[in-house]
Every structure is written in C-alpha cells, then in structure tokens.
Amino acid sequence: MTSQRLALAELPEVAELPPGYELVTWKGAVPEEFIEAYVKGLNAVADAPFRETALDHAYNTVESVREDTADRWVVLLLHEGEVAGVTVVEQDPAVASAAEQLHTVVLPAHRGKGLGRLIKARMLHDLTGVEEIHTRTSSDNEHMLRVNHSLGYTDIDTYLAVQAKTADLQP
Template sequence: MGALIEELDFASASASEDDRRGLYDVVTAWAVENVPDEDPPPFEDRAARWTSPDELGFEPPRFAVAREAGKIVGFVQVKISAAEANAHLAMVTVLVLPRHRRRGIGTALLREVPAMVSGRTVIESWSVFQGSPGEHFAAARGFRVITSMTRQRLVLGEPPETRAVPDGYELVTWRGAAPEEFVETYVDGLNAMADAPFGETALASGHSTVESVRREEETADNRVLLLLHEGEVAAVTVVQLNPVVPSIAEQLETVVLPAHRGKGLGRLVKARMLHDLTGVEQIFTRTSSGNEHMLRVNHSLGYEDIYVYLAVQAKTADLQA
C-alpha cells in the first residue's frame, strides 16, 4: 500500500505537536544530507518561518504530507503571494526522507501541487542543491534550471580593517525602524537592487515603498547601513539578526547605485557593518553564482563558499507528474 497523502495546516490548532515535529524532522534530514557541516535551524526558527509571511510578501506555506504508518515521511510546501506582481507564481518545495525515496512518494506529492497553487501558472523551487537527488528529480519532472546561487558563511572573529569613508560621503546606521528623515532614501537604495543578476526567474522581487518597509520592520530585526552622497543614497547594506539564535545573522541586500560603482563602496559598507554586529558569531548570505564581483567582495571579507543551490522552474500545466 502506498503512502497516504493529505493536507496539513502547520499553524492550525488541529495540527498535532507530533505532526509539527514530523515536518521539522523531514526538513532537518534534508539539511543534514546536503550541508552536513552546518547545524540545522532549531525547531523554533523553522516554525517561525512556517507561520509568518516572508520578506517578499509570500504568505505562510501550505503543506501536503505523505504518511506511512501514520508517520510523516515527506511533504510538499507551497507558498503564494497576494502581491499582484507575483500573482502568476507559486514557490514549491518537495522533500522526502532519504530511506523512503524511489517509491513514488515525491511524484505523488507533486501531483497535489496544481490543486494547491490557486491558479498560479508558473512554479519555481529555490531549494535544489546542485548534484543532489533533488536536482535529478526536478529534471525528470520537466523543471528547468533558471539560475544558481552560492551560499556563503563568515565566521566572525576580528572584523576586517576598513578604509576611510571617501570625501563627500556620509555613513548613517540604525537598528530597527528607519529614521523618518532617511526612510525614503533607504527605499530608493533597496529599489536599486532591480538590476541584480537572478537568471530567468519569474519572481518579481517587488518595489519597496515606505509602507512595505514599515511592515517588515514590525517583524524583522534588521541593522541597516546607508551611505549618502550629497544627501542621496549611494549604497546600502542590510543584515537581519536571527530572533531565535542571536549569534547568527543573515546578510541581505547590498547595493551600490550605478553612479557610485567602481569605487570599492560595496566592500566598504559591508566591512563597516561587520564592526556593528556585537554578539554575532556567524553570518550567512546568498549571492548569484553569476555575480562574480560580489562573490569576490565577500571572499575578501572572509566569507567561504559552502554550497551551490539551483532555482528550477516549470509551468503548472506542464508538470510531468
């Protein structure tokens, strides 16, 4: 008899603690298999991700799970966004415990996706490790690779030396809510990320507004460094502090405005940020594998490459399940 497939609402009171832990056990096994030298996020951290919108406005995920003898042995996670810019897209992850693979469970879970994506016409997954069984599974079901990302880690010891801020430039930093006098300039900097290389993704990263920044500030603990030139944004970098594990942080956006590129300002703002992260021991970031300049900047700061993962895409109507 095959696995039983059914939907599960992780955040609902009807979801048992055993089922919540069962989902976590599957994702932990996947993480350990692909990144054996990195500790998986604790349950509380994963639970927070599964019950809150993400930074791009995607709603908390929906799940369908595969059970054998009542135990969760795999799941499909589906995330959709209420934003019009991503109304065509669903983000999907299929995971199966290693010892339960090659028995059709992943395929059965994938069959649940069209009914779960609420009419979205394009499906992407950004959690396929290069060279893993997941890459082969995705290719066999008609997904194509649209970009690759390099995950990097910095073990923070003595912060790197930084050069002086060039004449005509000014550094502004804050943690939490952006000061009113700088929030619009900060938004301009975030929107300059639009030309960052992310392959052929159908994902619209979204146009930041003061309102969207204020909404994110309600749930995220961000530290921001803004570099100004004559009152206008020249560069910005953002680090998000982990609410569950204070010693870990995530380097998010770093962008230098076109008129200010070629002056080493990207490295400058990143290096300066590292001096402000008291209590942080490890910082993680992801960079497009095609963004050779930013990879070099990160390496110069002490980041090491830990793995490459792929984004894959398929049309909902063409799923070969």
C-alpha cells in the same frame, strides 16, 4: 546561487569614505528622515546579475518598510544627501548569535570605488553579539562574491532553483 558563511572572528578594516559620502547606521525601525533613501537603495538591487531568472524582486515602498518589524542592522551610504548604497543584515530570531546578510547594493553611478566592500565592512563592526553570518548571492554576481571573499566569507555550496508553471507540469 552561492551560499556563503562568515565566522566573525576578526573584523576587517573599514576604508576611508571618499569626499562627499557619509554613512548612516541604525538597528531596528528605519528613521523617518532616511526612509525614502532606504527604499530607493533596496529597490536598486533589481539590477543585480541574476542570469535568466524569473525571480521576483519584491518592490519595497515606504509603507511596506514602515510595517516591517524584523530586527535588522542597516548601513546606508549617502552621497551629497542622496542614496548611493545600502547593506542590510537581519538577526536570526531563533539564534541571537546568527544573522543573515540580506541586501547589499551600490547604485550604478557609485560603483567601481570599493563602496560595496566598505559598507559591508562597516556593517560587521555593528553586529553586537553576532558570531556567524550566512548569505547567498547569484553565482553570476562575480563582483559581490569577490567582495564577500575579501571579507572572509567562505563558499558553502552552490544550488540551482527551477521554476515552472503548474499547468506545464505533467504527472
């Protein structure tokens, strides 16, 4: 995994949306009319490059999203009314000027059009009061690392997580 940091000094330009696309943004609870599209977008992150890992991508449901009370900004990308992508940033509850970039995903049929960068750039314009954002991305996900670098993120460090069954560990 690669940890990255962005100091929000200058906001990037937001590209124009291609025909047929629209953006929906909010902070806080998911508007009911977008909850199913949002859940589908979040769950699409499961196909992101993660090399050989047993990481469990939490499967989101409408119910789990309704119950979630975290303070998040969301940009939902729709194409002709269907989800095409989503990006989510969560404010740090302890430090109001800090946030964590959580999920960014563009569904397969919409990739290769610069939409991931577009929704992340749009998100940065909504983050009132945020001065610094942290994120982590699989080091194998060259596309998202490139998108983040184009927005001004810098690499902090790279780390490796190791997983083993308790029964396989020897004293």
